Amino acid sequence: MSVIDVLFRVDSICKKYEKYDFDKQRELNASADDAFSRLYAAVESDIDAALHKSTMASMEKNRASVVAMNAEIRRTKARLMEEVLKLQKLALKKVKGLSKEELATRSDLVLALPERIKAIPDGTATAAKQTGGWGASASNGKIKFDSDGHFDSEFFQQTGESSQFREEYEMRKMKQDQGLDIISEGLDTLKNLAHDMNEELDRQVPLIDEIDTKVDKATADLKRTNVRLKETVTKIRSSQNFCIDIILLCIILGIASYLYNILK
Amino acid sequence: MAGSDPEKLIAKADKLTKLSLTRWSADWKSATVLYEQAGNGFRLAKNCEKAKIAFEKASKGQEMLSSPWDAAKHMESAASLAKELGNWNEVADFYRRASELYNECGRSQPASDALTKGARVLEDAAPDEAIQLYTDACAILEEDGKEQMAFDLYRAATSVYIKLEKYTDAATFLLRWGLAADKCNATYSQCKAYLSAIIVYLYAHDFKQAEKCYNDCSQIVTFFSSDQNRCASKLLAGYTEGDVEEIKRVAQSSTVSNLDHVIIRLARKLPTGDVSAMKSDAANGQETLDEDDLT
Numbered sequence: 001m002s003v004i005d006v007l008f009r010v011d012s013i014c015k016k017y018e019k020y021d022f023d024k025q026r027e028l029n030a031s032a033d034d035a036f037s038r039l040y041a042a043v044e045s046d047i048d049a050a051l052h053k054s055t056m057a058s059m060e061k062n063r064a065s066v067v068a069m070n071a072e073i074r075r076t077k078a079r080l081m082e083e084v085l086k087l088q089k090l091a092l093k094k095v096k097g098l099s100k101e102e103l104a105t106r107s108d109l110v111l112a113l114p115e116r117i118k119a120i121p122d123g124t125a126t127a128a129k130q131t132g133g134w135g136a137s138a139s140n141g142k143i144k145f146d147s148d149g150h151f152d153s154e155f156f157q158q159t160g161e162s163s164q165f166r167e168e169y170e171m172r173k174m175k176q177d178q179g180l181d182i183i184s185e186g187l188d189t190l191k192n193l194a195h196d197m198n199e200e201l202d203r204q205v206p207l208i209d210e211i212d213t214k215v216d217k218a219t220a221d222l223k224r225t226n227v228r229l230k231e232t233v234t235k236i237r238s239s240q241n242f243c244i245d246i247i248l249l250c251i252i253l254g255i256a257s258y259l260y261n262i263l264k
Numbered sequence: 265m266a267g268s269d270p271e272k273l274i275a276k277a278d279k280l281t282k283l284s285l286t287r288w289s290a291d292w293k294s295a296t297v298l299y300e301q302a303g304n305g306f307r308l309a310k311n312c313e314k315a316k317i318a319f320e321k322a323s324k325g326q327e328m329l330s331s332p333w334d335a336a337k338h339m340e341s342a343a344s345l346a347k348e349l350g351n352w353n354e355v356a357d358f359y360r361r362a363s364e365l366y367n368e369c370g371r372s373q374p375a376s377d378a379l380t381k382g383a384r385v386l387e388d389a390a391p392d393e394a395i396q397l398y399t400d401a402c403a404i405l406e407e408d409g410k411e412q413m414a415f416d417l418y419r420a421a422t423s424v425y426i427k428l429e430k431y432t433d434a435a436t437f438l439l440r441w442g443l444a445a446d447k448c449n450a451t452y453s454q455c456k457a458y459l460s461a462i463i464v465y466l467y468a469h470d471f472k473q474a475e476k477c478y479n480d481c482s483q484i485v486t487f488f489s490s491d492q493n494r495c496a497s498k499l500l501a502g503y504t505e506g507d508v509e510e511i512k513r514v515a516q517s518s519t520v521s522n523l524d525h526v527i528i529r530l531a532r533k534l535p536t537g538d539v540s541a542m543k544s545d546a547a548n549g550q551e552t553l554d555e556d557d558l559t
Contacts, residue, residue, distance in 0.1 A: 189522075196452070199453055
């Protein structure tokens, strides 16, 4: 087993049996009646928890939970920044049993806190990597309106690509507008034609009704005439006439065959 | 008999119809037949004068035989021959007589058709008479409830008025057209007629009339909710503001291009005259209106 392994094992064992560590407990108890140390300890534990959560978030696969965790981290950071202000006030207060050097160190510690809080990764740092071209100030999770100079510089950097895109967008929009104008003119013409056709058809409806009645009358007349014609024809073709027809036909055939025989 | 000389036929027919000592009653039947044949013969021989007379007499014969339909048909033939001769008065008379005969038959459509034919012939020669004929034709159709058929007549009459530059008459006629369209629920034609009337008034520099016309027409619901109404309001707004570009743009728009081509020609020529003068008129008009409101 290497030294490092030993160290790790020792650390984990100590953490496990912390409550039996008298020195540490005394230290914690000692700071129980000191508001500053109490608050300071609370802030430190919060920072540790936030760091832990951020490591969890970076390992998380599900994007929604990543987002939720990052939001929580950001909220914690904001709260902690407020607490830092309180700590600053407390740091200046004189507490009994505290040396002058310790007072100075306290204020230093308080000053160091905001940077530590800001350094907690909360997802905006990773987002900065994704959108190309963002400057370093993007790692700040807070929204800034009308902010300082380097916001402008990164804005400028962006329009290098996006201005071209915007131009193309405008061109395409203009072409679409032209096309739509042409379509609208065509539709106007169609509407006019359709209306006129509508009125023309309305005009022709009564005319066609008239034609309908007249044609009905004509067909009825025709039917009647046909029936009468049929009667007349059948009368003509009665059986009596039919026999006479056959006899005459036979006579003619006889004469023809006689002539044929003579000529042959 | 068909091959004989038409002159002889006429002479024979005349003899049949003239009353004398030997003849107590005229034989119209055979006379009419002879007259028809003579007329056809003369027409083939391109003798318009004699043919016309023959057809006149044939028509009279048919009347005597109490068949107004045939009489009217002969009258029309006589009229077309008169047109070839260029006797415009006779043309008008003949067509009117034909129309009356058709009316006797109870057929209004052929009656108005006869008048329309006459009007079309007389458009160039005697336009006032033509307009009269058109108006009468429209009246006949409207009496019979066939307003739909009258639209073409209204269009033709309007174009004649505009050719004669009688713009107020044209606009009035267009409003009558709108009324006819209203009766037969032809909303599109109605709106187009009203828009055309407004354009005609504007062309004639009569801005007040145009506005009055527009106000009257806006009372009508079908016109109020139509494209033509929007177009008219834009046009009038252009006039009140004296904006020539706006007026030109509206005149080029598709709504105006769907109107009758005579009206389109007028619209393209807008604005005529001094638009700014109209603008000041309109402004004055508005001031008086405000005073009235205060009182």
